[in-house]
Amino acid sequence: MLAILAQADKTFFLPPARSTIAPAHDGLYHFVLWMSIFFTALIAGLLVYFVIKYRRKSPHDVPEGPTHSTAIELGWTLPPLILVMVIFTWGFRGFINLNQAPNSAYQVVVTASKWNWAFTYEGGESDGTLHVPVNTPISLVLTSKDVIHSFYVPAFRVKKDVVPGRFNKTWFEATEVGEYELFCAEYCGQQHSTMITKVVVEPMDDFLAYLEERGKWWEGQKPIDVGKTVHQEKGCVACHSLDGTAGTGPSWKDVFNNERMFADGTKLVADEEYIRDSILNPGNHILAGYENVMPTFQGQIKDQEILGVIELLKSISSKYEGFVLEEMPTDEPAGGTGESTPADEGAATESGTESETQTQE
Amino acid sequence: MTVINNPVKAGVYGGQEQSGTNYINHSKGIMSWLLTLDHKRIALMYMVTVLGAFLLGGSFAIILRTMLFARAVTETPITPTTQDLYNQFFTLHGAILVFMFIIPAVPGILGNMVLPLMLGAKDVAFPRLNLLSWYCYMGGGAFFLFVLLNGGLDTGWTFYTPYSTSTTTSVTAATLGAFILGFSSILTGLNFIASIHMLRPKGMGWFDMPLFLWALYATSVIQVLATPVLAITLLLLAAERVFGVGIFDPALGGDPVLYQHFFWFYSHPAVYIMILPAMGVVSELIAVFSRRHIFGYSFIAFSSVAIALLGFLVWGHHMFTSGQSAMTNAIFSLITFSVAIPSAIKVFNWLATMYKGSILLATPMLYALAFIWLFTIGGLTGVFLGSLSLDIMAHDTYFVVAHFHYVMVGSMLTAFLGGMYYWWPKMFGKMYSEKVAKIAWFLIFVGFNMTFFVQFVAGSQGMPRRYADFIPEYALYHQISTIGSYILAIGLFVVLFNWIHSLRFGKPAPQNPWGGNTLEWHTSSPPPHENFIEDPPVSDPYVMGAWDYDEAGECYVYNEAKAAELALREHH
Numbered sequence: 006m007l008a009i010l011a012q013a014d015k016t017f018f019l020p021p022a023r024s025t026i027a028p029a030h031d032g033l034y035h036f037v038l039w040m041s042i043f044f045t046a047l048i049a050g051l052l053v054y055f056v057i058k059y060r061r062k063s064p065h066d067v068p069e070g071p072t073h074s075t076a077i078e079l080g081w082t083l084p085p086l087i088l089v090m091v092i093f094t095w096g097f098r099g100f101i102n103l104n105q106a107p108n109s110a111y112q113v114v115v116t117a118s119k120w121n122w123a124f125t126y127e128g129g130e131s132d133g134t135l136h137v138p139v140n141t142p143i144s145l146v147l148t149s150k151d152v153i154h155s156f157y158v159p160a161f162r163v164k165k166d167v168v169p170g171r172f173n174k175t176w177f178e179a180t181e182v183g184e185y186e187l188f189c190a191e192y193c194g195q196q197h198s199t200m201i202t203k204v205v206v207e208p209m210d211d212f213l214a215y216l217e218e219r220g221k222w223w224e225g226q227k228p229i230d231v232g233k234t235v236h237q238e239k240g241c242v243a244c245h246s247l248d249g250t251a252g253t254g255p256s257w258k259d260v261f262n263n264e265r266m267f268a269d270g271t272k273l274v275a276d277e278e279y280i281r282d283s284i285l286n287p288g289n290h291i292l293a294g295y296e297n298v299m300p301t302f303q304g305q306i307k308d309q310e311i312l313g314v315i316e317l318l319k320s321i322s323s324k325y326e327g328f329v330l331e332e333m334p335t336d337e338p339a340g341g342t343g344e345s346t347p348a349d350e351g352a353a354t355e356s357g358t359e360s361e362t363q364t365q366e
Numbered sequence: 367m368t369v370i371n372n373p374v375k376a377g378v379y380g381g382q383e384q385s386g387t388n389y390i391n392h393s394k395g396i397m398s399w400l401l402t403l404d405h406k407r408i409a410l411m412y413m414v415t416v417l418g419a420f421l422l423g424g425s426f427a428i429i430l431r432t433m434l435f436a437r438a439v440t441e442t443p444i445t446p447t448t449q450d451l452y453n454q455f456f457t458l459h460g461a462i463l464v465f466m467f468i469i470p471a472v473p474g475i476l477g478n479m480v481l482p483l484m485l486g487a488k489d490v491a492f493p494r495l496n497l498l499s500w501y502c503y504m505g506g507g508a509f510f511l512f513v514l515l516n517g518g519l520d521t522g523w524t525f526y527t528p529y530s531t532s533t534t535t536s537v538t539a540a541t542l543g544a545f546i547l548g549f550s551s552i553l554t555g556l557n558f559i560a561s562i563h564m565l566r567p568k569g570m571g572w573f574d575m576p577l578f579l580w581a582l583y584a585t586s587v588i589q590v591l592a593t594p595v596l597a598i599t600l601l602l603l604a605a606e607r608v609f610g611v612g613i614f615d616p617a618l619g620g621d622p623v624l625y626q627h628f629f630w631f632y633s634h635p636a637v638y639i640m641i642l643p644a645m646g647v648v649s650e651l652i653a654v655f656s657r658r659h660i661f662g663y664s665f666i667a668f669s670s671v672a673i674a675l676l677g678f679l680v681w682g683h684h685m686f687t688s689g690q691s692a693m694t695n696a697i698f699s700l701i702t703f704s705v706a707i708p709s710a711i712k713v714f715n716w717l718a719t720m721y722k723g724s725i726l727l728a729t730p731m732l733y734a735l736a737f738i739w740l741f742t743i744g745g746l747t748g749v750f751l752g753s754l755s756l757d758i759m760a761h762d763t764y765f766v767v768a769h770f771h772y773v774m775v776g777s778m779l780t781a782f783l784g785g786m787y788y789w790w791p792k793m794f795g796k797m798y799s800e801k802v803a804k805i806a807w808f809l810i811f812v813g814f815n816m817t818f819f820v821q822f823v824a825g826s827q828g829m830p831r832r833y834a835d836f837i838p839e840y841a842l843y844h845q846i847s848t849i850g851s852y853i854l855a856i857g858l859f860v861v862l863f864n865w866i867h868s869l870r871f872g873k874p875a876p877q878n879p880w881g882g883n884t885l886e887w888h889t890s891s892p893p894p895h896e897n898f899i900e901d902p903p904v905s906d907p908y909v910m911g912a913w914d915y916d917e918a919g920e921c922y923v924y925n926e927a928k929a930a931e932l933a934l935r936e937h938h
Contacts, residue, residue, distance in 0.1 A: 018826040030755050034826075037753065041746035048713060048742050052735060055720040056727065061657070064881075064915040070722035072659040072908075081714045082707060089703040092753050097696050099755025104692050152529040153622055155687060155762060159828025162759045166688045168623060169528060170616025173689040186837060190687075190762040190830045192522050194529055195449050198833035243446075252446060296534060 023185060023206070024161035025142075025178040029099050031162075037092060103163065106176030110144035113137070117147070117154035117167040117189065118300035120196035121240025130219040131305050133238040135187060135204045137179055138212040144176040150300035155191035158204055166191055179206040195253065196243050223309050228330045232317025235310045239302065247321060254299060255292050261315075261322035266293045280315050309333060388795065392895040403493035404895060408500050409479035410793070415504065416471050417862075423463035426455045428855055431817075433834065435848035438841035444834055452834035453520040454535070458513075460523030461540065465547045466507055468778055469636065472643035473554055473589075474503070476785045477582050479793055481558060483886035483893065484576050486567040486902045491560035495553050502550035509543025512536070522832060524633070525600075527614035527625040531607050538607055541600040548593045548600075551639070555589030558582050567885075569904035573664060576884045576907045580667040581646025584674040588635045588642075592678070596632035599625070623688050630681035638677040640774050641741075642670055644781030645712055648734045651784050652716045654882040655731035656723030659908040662715040669708035676705045686757045695754055702752040709745050713738060728880070729803040733784025736811050737777050744772030747822060762832075764843075765825025768818045776814050783810070783861060790868065791875030795892040798868035806864055809857030816850025876921030883910045888924070905933055 015021050018038065022031055059068075113135065114125040124135045137143045147156055147167040154167040156175070165175040179185075189200035207215065223231040236242050236257075244254035260275050268291040273279055282289055284306060287299035312333070319329045389406045399407055433452055437444065478496065482489050490496050513519050513536040521530040521537055530537050562583050566575070603625070605611045612618025614625040653660040660666065682690060682698030716738060725731070747769045750756045760766060791797055824843035829836060836844065878887040886893070888902035903926075905912070912929035913922035 015827075018823060020827050026755075030759060033753065034750070034756055034759075037746075037750050037756065041743075041749065044746060045742055048717065049739060051717050052720070052738060055717070055723070056725050056735070059656070059720065059723050059725050061724045061726040064726075066657060066724035067911045068656075068658055068722055068724045070658055071661065071718075073662050073664070077718070078662055078665050078711065078715075082711060085710045086707055089706050089749065089752075092749060093700055093703050096753030096755045096757075097699065100686075100695065100758065101692065103755060103758060152532065153526060157762070157828075157830065159759070162755075164687050164758050164761055168616075168689060170621065171623070171689055186828065188828070188830045192453075192526070192529070192762075192832040194520070194533065195446055195453065197453070198449060198830075198835040199444065201837070298532070 020159045022160070022162070023179055023181050023183065024158075024163065025180060026099065026102055027160070027162045027180075029102065033092070033095050033099060036095070040088060040092075103175070106144040106174070107142045110142035110176050111138070112144045112146060115145050115147040115156055115167065116150060116305060117156070117193075117200075118150040118240075119152065119194055119298065120189070120200040120243050122187065122189075122200070122202050123239070123305045125305065126216055126219075128216065128220060130216055131307075132219055133240065134202050136212055136215050136219075137204060137206055138209040139179055139182050139206050141209065142176055142178040145174065147173045147175070151298075152193050153191045154189045154193050154200070157188045157190035158185055159188070160185040161204075164190055179204070182206050182208060199243070221309075223313060223333050224335075226333060228313045228316035228333055229320050231310065231313025231333060232315070233313075235306070235314050236317065239306065239310075241314075244299070247317075254295060257318055257321060259322050259324055261318040262325040262327075263322065265290070267291060268293050268295070275318075277315050280318060281311050284311055284314065387894060388890065388892040389895045390794070390892055401497070403489065403497055405478050405482050405489050405493065405496060406793075406893065406897075408496050409475050409477075411500055412470060412474035412478060412503070415500075415507065416467055416474055419462055419466035419507065420471075423459050423467055424855065424858070426459035426462070428851060430455050430459060431844075431848040431851040434836075434844045437835060438844045438848075449834045450520065453832070454518040456832060457519045457522050458510075461519065461544070462510060463775075464523050464636075465544050466503075466510065468640045468774055469547075469551055470503060470554075471782050472647065472778070472785065473558070473582060473585060473639075474500075476647065476782070476789060477554070477558065477643060480789060480886055481561060481579065481582060482565070483792075483889065483897055484579055484884050484907075485561065485565045485570070486885045486888075486898060486904065487561065487565040488897050490557045491564050492557050495557050499550045499553035499557070502546055502553065506543045506545075506547030506550060509539050509546065513540045513543065524629060525603060525625075526629075527603065527606070527620075527622045528616065530603060531615050538604050541604050545597050545600045548597045551589045552593045555586035555593075558586040559590065562586075567901065567904050573667070574904070574906065575667075577649035577660060577663070577666055577670075578643075578646035578884075581642045581649070581670050584670040585639050585642045585646075588639050588674050588677065592632045592635040592639075595628065596636075599628040599632065602628070623685065623690065626685050626688060627681070630684045631678075634681040634684065635674075635677045637770070637774055638673055640778050642673060644737065644778045645670065647781040647785040647788075648716065648737050649712075650882070650884065651730050651734035651788055652719050653908050654788075654880050654910070655726050655728055655734070656720045657726075657881060657910055658719055658723040659906075660715070661718035661721075662711070663908070665711050666715050669711045672708040673705060676701060676708070680705060683752060683757070686754060687761050699752055699754050699757075703749070706745065706749060706752070709741075713742060713745075728787075729798075729800060729807060730784045730788035730880075732804065732807045733780045733787065736780040736807070737784065739811075740772050740776035740780060740814070743819075744769060744777055747772065760825060762830055763825035764821040764829045764831055767831045768821035768825060771818045771821070776818065779814075780810075783807075786865075788880065789886070790865070791879050792886055792891050792893070794869060794872075795875050795890075796868045796872030797875050797879065798864055798872055802860060802864045802867070806857050806860035809853055809860060811857075813850050813852070813854030813857050817847050817854055818850070820846045820850070876919050878913060878922040878924070879920070881910050881913045881915070881922040883907055883913060887913075887922075903929060905929065906936060909936070 019031055022028055116123040122133055123131055125131045147165055149167045149169040151169060155164060156167055157164040161177040163175055163177045165173050183206055185204045187202045187204050189197055244252045246252055246256040247258060249256045249258040263275055265273050265275050285301060285303050287301055288297055291297050316330050319325050389404055517536045519540045520533055520535045562579055602613050606613050606615060612620045614620040614622050649660060649666055680698055680702045682694055683702045686695050751760055751769060787803060820843050824840055829840045875891040877891050884907045885902045889898050909932055911932050912925050914925045916923045
């Protein structure tokens with residue numbers, strides 16, 4: 006329903022215009038389009054007319070005609086010159102609007118990595134889809150963990166490269182509630198073409214509710230389901246299968262409690278700490294036969310989410326015969342309640358909070 | 367030069383009435399080709415190898431389009447393996463066709479063949495250097511073949527860092543290949559500059575040169591000045607990959623956007639390396655097949671130079687979304703628009719040349735007209751991309767893909783084919799089937815527009831480039847485009863058939879089938895080893911009145927009395 010509504014005013018050339026700057030873009034686009042149609046028609050028309058009118062009647066023809074005229078040259082140089090200067094100015098003004106976010110803009114940090122998006126809000130809430138309130142300027146700070154990506158939402162007419170080692174900025178203000186495609190526009194390797202997610206534009210109340218819910222989305226879910234959601238939404242699925250199929254990274258099946266052979270010749274039995282370390286510091290242990298390509302998830306994954314992943318791994322490992330958590334631990338301070346929290350969980354939460362404050366080096 | 371006999375009078379209808387030797391049968395055996403210093407033979411060696419590269423890179427295009435068609439009609443999600451394959455194919459498609467086809471095709475084949483002839487010279491200024499440039503081409507090509515067979519390449523032809531320094535494919539070998547190909551380009555450019563400066567015959571001032579030579583001159587200047595920057599950039603890239611020197615990779619303290627600056631400082635001028643020679647060919651074709659003096663000679667000549675110079679100052683327009691400052695973007699946008707002016711001047715002058723002409727729609731002319739159509743669309747869509755706010759939306763989408771295919775491929779390819787058909791009788795002394803050639807032209811024209819026009823729409827709708835996969839919304843565009851590409855491919859194969867057929871069964875070509883007055887038409891078809899037995903008469907290349915049509919020979923014959931009369935009139 007929302008999707009249909011979002012497509013409502015799509016034209017032959019342009020997707021629906023759903024941001025405050027889109028109408029200005031579309032105005033200039035149509036101006037240049039009609040100018041192009043005019044000149045193409047003029048040139049093609051003259052061409053066909055000349056071909057017919059002046060077709061060769063006899064191979065003996067030696068036609069005479071003007072060979073130069075400075076007046077004519079200047080005459081047909083000036084109108085295009087004026088036109089392109091108008092277009093330059095028009096496009097420049099549009100660009101300046103695109104460049105200057107209003108001071109009141111709500112900031113979202115965009116972190117791109119091969120091959121997923123992470124959007125982090127002011128409270129540290131993070132998600133793989135971008136949620137924004139409607140009619141509110143949103144300013145984006147973009148950075149990449151590995152190669153260059155590019156943030157692109159056609160419906161908003163906005164694009165900005167996401168460059169490692171830089172913080173690029175852009176902004177937009179969505180004008181209508183709906184779901185819009187968000188593409189990676191800069192080629193970034195194997196799964197570039199599936200590095201697609203959505204922008205969900207919603208009323209402010211819904212957005213606030215979403216943030217609230219996002220802060221502790223795992224509450225009331227089984228840890229294994231939390232792990233499965235993380236696997237999908239954080240983009241783990243791009244490289245790691247759950248069923249043993251080989252991918253860019255090792256499958257998660259039969260990992261837990263299994264002996265791991267590393268590229269440097271060392272070995273380790275995969276336990277909770279190994280899994281946690283592999284998510285936060287993936288370069289520490291490179292499995293034999295694989296490349297060091299995984300980005301770190303420091304600052305983008307909560308300890309509860311890591312816990313979900315660990316429990317998921319336990320549940321699909323034939324090497325592990327122990328206990329799999331049935332419920333997520335609560336946020337209440339441990340001790341006295343008798344919850345079955347693993348011993349290392351408290352420590353993990355602390356260091357997790359710490360790494361959140363130092364997001365994106 | 368000693369005058370032995372006069373082939374112009376002895377062999378009006380072409381090489382066959384000559385004593386029988388020409389540059390093709392002048393000496394025999396494979397070594398007489400591989401060690402030849404004859405520019406015409408080097409041109410033919412370029413022709414065979416460049417067309418081979420075109421076939422290879424073109425086949426990759428057909429594979430890409432077929433994969434996209436298949437994606438449009440299947441429901442199953444795409445696998446990483448398929449994505450890898452697609453990425454490799456689009457990279458090699460671009461790299462091979464840019465470095466091994468588009469850049470060398472017109473200068474390497476037509477330039478080498480025609481430039482000394484147009485100068486009335488025996489050869490280029492440095493024949494040995496000319497042969498070396500072909501061997502550089504082969505050497506670079508060998509690296510590309512190595513890449514093809516050893517791990518492939520998946521960086522895109524642009525080699526953007528830090529992706530290119532982190533991927534496991536054969537980036538180092540490919541950059542070395544491009545590095546060596548660059549030398550081929552530089553050496554050809556040097557040779558052409560020296561030839562035009564030193565070898566112009568008595569009576570041919572700068573403004574008496576055919577416009578094709580002006581275009582080659584402007585191109586050569588770019589090749590000599592810009593290509594070294596690419597070479598340095600690729601070496602830095604290789605140094606970073608192999609030795610871990612931090613230049614572009616932020617993890618090593620480098621800046622990835624710096625790479626883009628370096629790369630486009632060459633690669634933007636390079637698009638003029640591709641299009642300027644094509645424009646030169648078109649200037650010749652329009653004048654000869656309108657049988658009219660070219661209109662606005664000096665404006666066309668200077669517009670080539672203006673494009674060459676301005677082309678150096680616009681590289682930043684490839685980076686409007688990269689995060690460079692708004693001021694930088696504004697300046698690059700402004701200068702980019704200024705390139706539109708000399709381009710427009712050329713188109714208007716070609717049209718004015720046709721005005722009151724005597725237009726013959728022979729195959730080369732059809733290609734010249736196709737060029738005007740494709741270049742107009744390619745140029746006007748460049749106005750979209752030069753404009754800052756529109757480029758933000760269109761950057762890295764199929765709009766850009768369509769734009770540069772119209773300019774770099776459509777325009778360059780039609781001019782190249784037009785030039786090949788135009789000089790074919792001169793090169794081989796054989797005529798071709800005009801009917802088959804026209805059918806091929808039609809297929810190519812329709813196929814090209816069908817393939818790429820729809821991509822403007824797809825791109826405006828937001829379809830990003832270099833995507834193996836896409837959302838269903840874009841499926842129809844991809845299907846239409848793929849069908850168009852098949853028509854285009856069939857057309858190109860008809861051309862190949864047409865040429866091979868002509869070589870075997872073609873009628874002997876006369877010395878001057880079209881009535882052009884540039885100097886290559888003053889020698890036999892094909893020319894003798896020495897090009898000219900007797901110094902050709904130098905006059906305004908666009909005054910064609912001295913050539914009388916000969917009904918029996920279906921060709922033009924030089925009338926010296928008329929020529930003298932015209933020369934006299936010119937002086938008054």
